[in-house]
Amino acid sequence: MASLLAPMAGKVIEVSVSEGDTVEVDDVVFIVESMKMETPVFATEGGTVKEIKAKVGEFISDDDVLAVIE
Amino acid sequence: MSRKQTPLRPYFEKMPDIGKLLEDRDFKQRGPNAKDVKEQEDLIAQAEKKVREAGKPAEKVRQRGQMTVYDRLEYLVDEGTWCPLHTLYNPKDNEEGCTGVVDGLGKIEGKWAVIIGFDNKVIAGAWIAGQAENILRVTDLAKRLNVPLVWMTNCSGVKLPEQDEIYADRRGSGAPFFRHAELNKLGIPVLNAIYGTNPAGGGYQGISPTILLAHEGANIAVGGAGIVGGMSPKGHFDIEGVQSLIEATKNFKAKPPGRVETHFDQTAYFREVHESEQGVLNGIKEYMKGVPAYDPRFFRVAETAAPKFSGEDLNYIIPFNQKRTYDVIEVLARLTDNSEFMEYKPDYGPEVFTGIAKIAGLPVGVIGNNQGFFKDYPEYREEGSMGVGGKLYRQGLIKMNEFVTFCGRDNLPIVWLQDTTGIDVGDAAEEAELLGLGQSLIYSIQKTELPMMTIMLRKGSAAAHYVLGGPQANDNNAFTVGTPLTEIYVMHGETAAAATYSRRLVKEQEAGRDLEPVIEKMNKMVQDYYDRSRPIYCAERGFVDEIVSMQLLRNYCVAFTESCYQNPKSITPVHQMILPRIIKG
Numbered sequence: 283m284a285s286l287l288a289p290m291a292g293k294v295i296e297v298s299v300s301e302g303d304t305v306e307v308d309d310v311v312f313i314v315e316s317m318k319m320e321t322p323v324f325a326t327e328g329g330t331v332k333e334i335k336a337k338v339g340e341f342i343s344d345d346d347v348l349a350v351i352e
Numbered sequence: 353m354s355r356k357q358t359p360l361r362p363y364f365e366k367m368p369d370i371g372k373l374l375e376d377r378d379f380k381q382r383g384p385n386a387k388d389v390k391e392q393e394d395l396i397a398q399a400e401k402k403v404r405e406a407g408k409p410a411e412k413v414r415q416r417g418q419m420t421v422y423d424r425l426e427y428l429v430d431e432g433t434w435c436p437l438h439t440l441y442n443p444k445d446n447e448e449g450c451t452g453v454v455d456g457l458g459k460i461e462g463k464w465a466v467i468i469g470f471d472n473k474v475i476a477g478a479w480i481a482g483q484a485e486n487i488l489r490v491t492d493l494a495k496r497l498n499v500p501l502v503w504m505t506n507c508s509g510v511k512l513p514e515q516d517e518i519y520a521d522r523r524g525s526g527a528p529f530f531r532h533a534e535l536n537k538l539g540i541p542v543l544n545a546i547y548g549t550n551p552a553g554g555g556y557q558g559i560s561p562t563i564l565l566a567h568e569g570a571n572i573a574v575g576g577a578g579i580v581g582g583m584s585p586k587g588h589f590d591i592e593g594v595q596s597l598i599e600a601t602k603n604f605k606a607k608p609p610g611r612v613e614t615h616f617d618q619t620a621y622f623r624e625v626h627e628s629e630q631g632v633l634n635g636i637k638e639y640m641k642g643v644p645a646y647d648p649r650f651f652r653v654a655e656t657a658a659p660k661f662s663g664e665d666l667n668y669i670i671p672f673n674q675k676r677t678y679d680v681i682e683v684l685a686r687l688t689d690n691s692e693f694m695e696y697k698p699d700y701g702p703e704v705f706t707g708i709a710k711i712a713g714l715p716v717g718v719i720g721n722n723q724g725f726f727k728d729y730p731e732y733r734e735e736g737s738m739g740v741g742g743k744l745y746r747q748g749l750i751k752m753n754e755f756v757t758f759c760g761r762d763n764l765p766i767v768w769l770q771d772t773t774g775i776d777v778g779d780a781a782e783e784a785e786l787l788g789l790g791q792s793l794i795y796s797i798q799k800t801e802l803p804m805m806t807i808m809l810r811k812g813s814a815a816a817h818y819v820l821g822g823p824q825a826n827d828n829n830a831f832t833v834g835t836p837l838t839e840i841y842v843m844h845g846e847t848a849a850a851a852t853y854s855r856r857l858v859k860e861q862e863a864g865r866d867l868e869p870v871i872e873k874m875n876k877m878v879q880d881y882y883d884r885s886r887p888i889y890c891a892e893r894g895f896v897d898e899i900v901s902m903q904l905l906r907n908y909c910v911a912f913t914e915s916c917y918q919n920p921k922s923i924t925p926v927h928q929m930i931l932p933r934i935i936k937g
Contacts, residue, residue, distance in 0.1 A: 290725050290738060298381075310381060313676075317740050321677040321724060 284327040288346040292316030294336045303331045305351060312336065312348055327351055359926035363936065364653035364715065367692035367708070371685020374665050388672035389902070392836035392887065396899050399888050400439050403450045407473035418547070419629045421454050421469040421477075424504050428545075428633045429458035429467065435911045437831055437898045438489065440891035444481035444517060448474050451486040456898075457493075457911045460502065460640040464915040465543075466494040469504030472548065476508035479553050481517035484525040489831075489897065491531035494540055496803050496830040497915040500643050501535060502636060503561055506547040507554030509576060525553055532560040543639050545632045546622070549608050551576025558610075559621065565635040566612060566622040573610030644919050651917045652713040653926055659906065660691040666902035670837055674810060677723040677741060680769060681705065683809065684720070687767075687906050689713065696755050696935050701747035702726045703739055706755035708764065708931060711913040715926075717759035719752055719821065720769030720809075730776065732784040744775040744816050749789035752820075753796045758931045760800030763924040765916040767909055768806040768821035774814030774843070793819045797828055801922075805912040806832040807905060808896055812840040823895070830915075833908050834896035838887045845881025849874040 296313035299305055305325040312323040333350040336342055358364065379386075410420045419427070425434065436456035442449060452475070455468035468490045470477030494501040510518050510525065518525050532542050542561035550558045550572045558564065558572030586593060616622040626632045663686050671678055685691040688709035695707035702722060709718045726739035732746060739745060759766055775786050797804070797819075804821045806829055817840065818824045823832040834840075843851070853874050860867055883889065887899045900908055 290727075306377070309377065315675070316725065317738065318675060319677055319723075319725070319740055319742075320673065320675045 283332070284329070284351050285347045286311060286323065286326060286349040286351060288314065288336075288342045288344060288348050289321070289323060290314065290316050291343050292341070294338055294340050294342060294348075295320060297334060297336070297338055299331050299334070299349075301331050301334055305329065305331060314342065323348065325351060358653050358655075358713075360653060360929065360932060363694070363932040364710065364926075367694040367710070369660075369691060370681050370688075370693045371659075371661050371691045372682070373661060374668060379668060382668040385672050386667040389667040389670075389836050392672075393901050396440075396836060396888060396891075396901075403439055406448050406450050407471060407475065410473060413473055418472065420473055421471045421504060421506070424469055424545070424629065424633060425454065425458075425467065427630055428460060428502070428504075428636060430460060430462065433459035433464075433911070435898075435908050437493075438486050438894075439898060440888060441486055441489075441894050441897075442482060442892045443485060443894055445892075446480050446482060448480060450474065451483040452478060452480045453483055453486055453490075455486070455490045457915065461637050463500075463640055463643060463645045464497070464911065464918050465500045465502045465640065466490055466497070467502045467504075470506045472506040475511055476548065477506040477554075478508045479510040479518050479525050481511075481514055484518070484521075484523060484527055485894070487528040488523060488531060489894070491528060491535060492826070493830055494535060494542075495531075495538065496828070497912075498538075498540060498919050498921055499915050500540065500640065501532075501542045501561075502640070503542065503544045503557070504547065505544055505550060505554070505557050505572075507550050507557045508548070509550075509552045509554050519553075526556070529556045529560040536562055541639075541643055543636050545636050546570045546572060547629065547632070549576065550610075551608065555610060563639055564615075564622050565624045565626070565632050565639075566616065567629055567632050568612055568625055568627050570612065571608045571610040572615060572621075573608065576608060646917065646919060648713065648914065648917060651715075651920075651923075651926070653715050654689065654710055654713050656713040657690040657710075659686050659688060661686050663687075663903035663906050666905070670809060670835070670902070672837060674837075674839060677725075679724075680720055680722055680771070680809070683769065684709070684718065687711075687909055688718070693718070694932065694935055696758075696931070697751050701745070701749070701751035702729065703741055703743060703745055704748040704752055706751055708935070709767075711767070712910045714913050714917050715762075715764055715929075716909075716913055717755065717764040717766040717931075718769065719755065719766060721771045721820070723771065730784070733780050740773075742771055742773045742811065744772065744786070744790070744819070745781075746784040746786060746789060749775075749786065749793055749819075753789065753793050755931075756793065756796045756800060758934065760796075760802055761924070762929040762931050763802070763920065763922055764929075764931065765802055765913060766800075766804040766821060767912070768804060770806055770808050770812055770817065770820045770822070771810040772813060772816040772820055773811060774816045775819075790815055790819045794825075797821060797825050800828065802828060803830045803912070803916050804828045805830050805908070807908075808832060808834040808838040808840065808890075810835070810837045810839065812838070812895075813843060823897070830912060831897040831908075832895075833898050833900045833905070834887050834890055835900060835902050835905070836887055838890055838896060838899065839885045840890050840895045841881055841885040845878035845885075848881055849877040852877065
């Protein structure tokens with residue numbers, strides 16, 4: 283089980299996967315807007331998306347858990 | 353047994369690998385992005401087609417037994433080497449939709465030249481507004497790269513109704529003749545293939561180059577035969593006056609002056625006269641064989657090699673959404689030989705990358721903006737600050753100043769990959785000397801005397817557009833190419849609207865007035881900034897010298913690099929280069 287952490291504070295503008303999806307390392311899982319820039323958040327480990335903890339429009343802080351991948 | 357190798361082999365033969373192969377999921381995920389880029393490419397292709405079809409239909413010109421300027425180019429230039437420039441350039445919004453000249457970089461008989469010809473479909477190759485500025489860009493390019501300038505002259509003289517836009521002025525239509533003189537003075541030959549009737553300005557266009565080769569029907573003269581009536585002695589025209597003009601014109605049978613009988617048989621200005629149009633171009637090819645050019649092995653540090661990854665990937669890699677980040681090293685991996693790159697100070701100034709790459713086996717310096725975010729950066733701001741890619745900070749500016757200076761010392765031409773939103777601002781940035789360091793970079797660039805080319809990958813904004821080897825580096829920047837994603841503006845439209853109207857909004861609200869009219873103006877400004885920063889607009893105004901599809905960027909890098917090394921004015925022996933040693937440590 284691995285937690286995918288927010289790389290920076292910002293606003294979630296896209297959730298690119300759904301719970302139950304299979305992801306590989308480097309798949310785009312979220313897109314986060316911060317300081318006028320949009321940056322993808324990539325899966326750091328492969329597996330099944332067990333839980334998505336951030337919604338579109340939600341403000342997140344540095345190191346918040348965005349998703350759990352099993 | 354003799355043994356041979358390239359110099360400094362341990363440094364250059366195999367440099368660190370960069371980039372990775374795009375996988376199916378990347379193509380799938382980024383497919384919509386590639387589609388957006390393709391839509392822009394199509395718009396640009398349509399605009400370019402319109403320029404190529406400007407003036408008379410090509411068939412009509414051919415029916416008269418002439419080649420069009422494009423036919424001449426196709427015959428003259430080595431296959432697969434043509435890199436057009438200034439295709440959409442039309443700074444004066446001419447009704448013709450172009451400046452009436454066609455130019456670019458191409459090889460002739462295996463040697464690079466800057467090549468330019470009058471578009472004989474457009475008012476028989478007349479001088480039209482903005483053309484002189486186009487020509488000056490071209491003569492400057494030949495000077496910067498120290499390669500021959502090849503002309504295909506076919507110039508009917510000034511478009512008279514617009515003469516005030518064309519004839520006079522410091523950078524008007526006479527300035528190119530002085531530039532030809534300057535190139536000659538510098539030892540850069542100007543070869544001229546002369547066709548058709550070339551009176552007055554056309555005559556000087558004919559006479560000013562180094563080597564004149566003519567078609568048998570060509571003429572060059574101080575003035576044309578068209579000036580039959582002279583000035584009206586009355587100072588104006590009336591029925592009686594125009595009647596005598598009609599008679600004079602009817603009776604005027606003289607052939608145009610300055611024909612081959614004069615300028616080949618008598619003055620001997622023309623070195624060759626050819627019966628066929630192709631014959632003149634064959635003559636140019638023969639002279640090109642004689643211009644100075646090093647064998648590339650004088651300067652090669654490795655065998656030439658294509659990048660390992662396809663340039664077509666670039667439409668999937670660089671986001672159409674200007675706010676979205678990407679890995680610019682993946683772009684670099686699709687431009688450099690064998691996708692290799694020797695990076696200078698990767699751990700310092702993370703917002704920019706600097707380093708040595710090989711293009712066609714020749715070493716070049718490469719500088720560009722990294723994208724993304726940098727934690728606890730810049731160091732002069734409070735702890736926990738976040739640096740943003742595309743911006744410039746103290747370390748990045750210092751790193752680029754050092755790198756550019758070393759490139760000057762090692763005679764490494766520089767390729768810039770620009771995608772910038774500006775230099776960091778505020779009191780902390782001023783205290784960190786960013787204003788001074790930005791101007792220092794301008795000084796460092798100027799001091800090198802190196803030729804440079806710039807790729808406007810996406811954004812060019814604020815002073816960072818200047819300091820990152822922008823086209824304003826007149827003595828260094830040979831040319832600047834844009835992509836279908838290029839946008840150039842002093843600041844983003846939204847930022848500009850906020851800066852312009854924020855106080856007004858406060859006032860209006862305090863006075864209890866409706867904010868909608870101001871909001872409307874702000875949105876209009878945002879739209880206006882957008883419209884006037886699109887790739888086609890940038891090319892028409894000359895902010896870039898050409899918009900290039902991303903898979904063709906490597907061709908321009910090769911044309912630039914090989915041109916730089918064709919006949920350099922200064923040489924650093926490869927085994928005495930210092931930058932590779934500094935990088936290794």
